[in-house]
Amino acid sequence: MKPAAFAYHDPQTxxxxxxxxxxxxxxxxxxxxxxxxVPIMNFRLARPSxxxxxxxxxxxxxxxxxxxxxxxxxxxxxxxxEHAAAxxxxxxxxxxxxxxxxxxxxxNRGTIGGSLAHADPAAELPxxxxxxxxxxxxxxxxxxxxxxATDLFLSYYTTALEPTELLAEVRVPALPPRTGxxxxxxxxxxxxxxxxxxxxxxxxxEDGTIQRARLAFTGAAPTPVRPHAAEEMLVGQEPNEALFxxxxxxxxxxxxxxxxxxxxxDYRRQVGAVLARRALVDAAGRVQGARA
Numbered sequence: 001m002k003p004a005a006f007a008y009h010d011p012q013t014x015x016x017x018x019x020x021x022x023x024x025x026x027x028x029x030x031x032x033x034x035x036x037x038v039p040i041m042n043f044r045l046a047r048p049s050x051x052x053x054x055x056x057x058x059x060x061x062x063x064x065x066x067x068x069x070x071x072x073x074x075x076x077x078x079x080x081x082e083h084a085a086a087x088x089x090x091x092x093x094x095x096x097x098x099x100x101x102x103x104x105x106x107x108n109r110g111t112i113g114g115s116l117a118h119a120d121p122a123a124e125l126p127x128x129x130x131x132x133x134x135x136x137x138x139x140x141x142x143x144x145x146x147x148x149a150t151d152l153f154l155s156y157y158t159t160a161l162e163p164t165e166l167l168a169e170v171r172v173p174a175l176p177p178r179t180g181x182x183x184x185x186x187x188x189x190x191x192x193x194x195x196x197x198x199x200x201x202x203x204x205x206e207d208g209t210i211q212r213a214r215l216a217f218t219g220a221a222p223t224p225v226r227p228h229a230a231e232e233m234l235v236g237q238e239p240n241e242a243l244f245x246x247x248x249x250x251x252x253x254x255x256x257x258x259x260x261x262x263x264x265x266d267y268r269r270q271v272g273a274v275l276a277r278r279a280l281v282d283a284a285g286r287v288q289g290a291r292a
Contacts, residue, residue: 003041032114074113093181127218182282200279227251248276
């Protein structure tokens with residue numbers, strides 16, 4: 001199928017894009033990488049009156065580190081972030097997670113901001129940014145605002161972005177010393193959307209106890225899930241298999257998955273607990289291995 005007719009806009013700057021968005025209102029759509037929007041339009045599940053293409057706005061594509069904080073422009077391709085040395089050195093969870101997104105061809109076109117703004121409940125990046133305590137910078141004609149990544153996602157494919165706003169930048173704080181990471185997902189085939197995925201971060205004290213813990217799930221609720229009770233259960237404890245199993249089972253109780261043709265809700269809960277345990281084991285192992 002082909003998309004319904006629409007007006008095409010090709011802004012060269014952020015201000016120009018925002019001006020167009022203010023004119024077209026609720027009926028307009030932003031085109032970033034197009035890996036999700038274009039198929040939806042081809043099936044006519046979305047019929048925007050206007051398409052605002054951000055691909056020529058060079059100011060939205062960059063990866064840089066400022067004052068220890070990672071800053072990623074919303075139009076930066078996922079493949080570029082995947083291979084950025086600064087990211088793999090300082091934020092390896094992000095590198096490891098991006099490797100699971102679709103196929104190389106998808107990551108060549110897909111953008112960081114586009115994935116977050118689309119808010120697919122099965123996408124990897126929303127969970128990872130939640131685990132990393134990232135913030136998103138949102139631009140509108142009235143100015144700029146910053147939100148924690150966890151506050152961006154409201155429900156299935158729904159975010160706190162207004163129709164006249166665009167996501168401009170993602171900011172990720174530096175990870176504390178002695179922090180390890182883990183990332184696991186289950187999908188029907190390589191490159192498919194995840195049925196469930198889990199991101200984990202553990203920071204250990206000098207004596208080896210857990211000082212800080214982060215867990216985030218995707219594919220298990222309308223939005224990414226941060227099981228705070230499970231995170232708190234880990235703090236102050238010695239890393240071990242029994243602890244991780246208990247925390248993973250506690251985390252799975254916070255999940256609100258749905259049944260669909262691919263998996264039942266019960267299956268997703270069970271798989272979520274297994275993946276969480278594995279991710280925690282990996283995170284602890286990476287810290288302990290580095291210390292050794």
